[in-house]
Amino acid sequence: xxxxxxxxxxxxxxxxxxxxxxxxxxxxxxxxxxxxxxxxxxxxxxxxxxxxxxxxxxxxxxxxxxxxxxxxxxxxxxxxxxxxxxxxxxxxxxxxxxxxxxxxxxxxxxxxxxxxxxxxxxxxxxxxxxxxxxxxxxxxxxxxxxxxxxxxxxxxxxxxxxxxxxxxxxxxxxxxxxxxxxxxxxxxxxxxxxxxxxxxxxxxxxxxxxxxxxxxxxxxxxxxxxxxxxxxxxxx
Numbered sequence: 343x344x345x346x347x348x349x350x351x352x353x354x355x356x357x358x359x360x361x362x363x364x365x366x367x368x369x370x371x372x373x374x375x376x377x378x379x380x381x382x383x384x385x386x387x388x389x390x391x392x393x394x395x396x397x398x399x400x401x402x403x404x405x406x407x408x409x410x411x412x413x414x415x416x417x418x419x420x421x422x423x424x425x426x427x428x429x430x431x432x433x434x435x436x437x438x439x440x441x442x443x444x445x446x447x448x449x450x451x452x453x454x455x456x457x458x459x460x461x462x463x464x465x466x467x468x469x470x471x472x473x474x475x476x477x478x479x480x481x482x483x484x485x486x487x488x489x490x491x492x493x494x495x496x497x498x499x500x501x502x503x504x505x506x507x508x509x510x511x512x513x514x515x516x517x518x519x520x521x522x523x524x525x526x527x528x529x530x531x532x533x534x535x536x537x538x539x540x541x542x543x544x545x546x547x548x549x550x551x552x553x554x555x556x557x558x559x560x561x562x563x564x565x566x567x568x569x570x571x572x573x574x575x576x577x578x
Contacts, residue, residue: 345459346370346388350380350406351395351421356444360393360421363448364455377401381409389416391459393451396422396433404436411437415503417458421446427545434542435549437502441542461531480513481577483554483563492554499553504529504546512564512574521571547572 347369351357354375361371372387374380378400383389392410396403407418418438422429425443433441440454478485484493490506492499501509507529511520522543523534529546530539547566551558565573 344368344370345390346372347455348372348374348380348383348387348389348392350374350377350392350398350403352376352398353395356395356421359448360451363452367452367456369455377403377406377409380406384410384414389414390462391417391419391455393419393421393455394438396420396424396429404432407433407436407438417462419451419454419458421451427541430541430545431548434502434504434545435552439502439504457530457532478510478513480516480574483513483577485509485513494554501550501553505550505553508543508546509550509574512572516574516576519567519570519573525571 347364349357349360349364349371351360352375357373357375361373365371372383372389374383376398380392380394381401394403394406398406401409403420403422407420410416410418417440419440419442420433420438421442421444422433423444425441430441439458442451442454476487482494485491485506486493487506487510489498490501490503492501492509508525511525511528522536522540525543526532526534526539530542547564548558551561551564554563555561562577563575565575567573
C-alpha cells in the first residue's frame with residue numbers, strides 16, 4: 343500500500359522538487375504551502391509522514407508541529423534553512439523526529455523518509471508486553487510504556503518517541519555506559535555514521551535533561567562519559 347506524505351513548505355520549487363523525487367518512489371504526495379493549509383489537509387486525509395519547513399506564513403512550522411503532536415504520532419521531518427542548534431533543539435523538542443538542513447540532497451531526504459517510515463511501521467508491529475513489564479523503575483524515575491511518559495514523583499513528563507527509546511535504553515541497565523552508536527541505532531533504528539548523528543543525539547539528550555533534571559547544566563540522572571557516551575544514574 344502506498345504511503346502518503348504531506349510536504350509543507352512555502353517555496354513552490356522546493357515542494358515540486360521533493361514531490362518529483364518522492365513520487366518516483368511510489369509515495370502519494372499531498373502539498374501545503376503554509377501551516378494552516380496543512381492542518382486542513384490533515385483533518386481530511388490519513389497522513390503517514392510529514393516534511394515541514396519552519397518559516398512559513400500564517401502558521402509556522404513550530405506551531406504546526408506542536409498542534410499535530412497533540413493528536414498524531416506520525417513521523418515528522420523538519421527541512422529548513424534555520425539550522426543552528428537552537429532551531430534543532432526547539433523543533434525536536436516540540437516533537438519532530440528528524441532535522442534536515444537546507445540546501446539538501448533529495449536522495450538523502452528519500453533515505454531519511456524511508457528510515458522513518460520503516461521505524462514507524464516496526465514500532466507499530468511490536469508485540470504488546472505483558473502488563474507487569476510496561477514500566478521501568480530506576481530510583482525515583484518511572485518510565486511508562488502505555489503513556490509514553492516518565493513519572494518523577496507526582497509529575498508526569500511527556501516524551502517523544504525518540505526520547506522514550508533513549509531513556510528506555512539507558513534505564514534498562516543503570517550505570518552502564520552506552521555509546522552514541524548504541525543509542526542512535528536503538529532509538530532511530532538506523533545505521534550510525536557519526537557527525538550529524540552525534541549532533542542529533544546531543545540535542546535529544548539535552549531535551550531529556552531539561553525534562554528530567556532540576557538543573558540540566560548539572561545533571562544527576564543522565565551523565566556524560568566523555569569520549570564514550572552516556573549512562574543513567576540510579577538516584578536512590
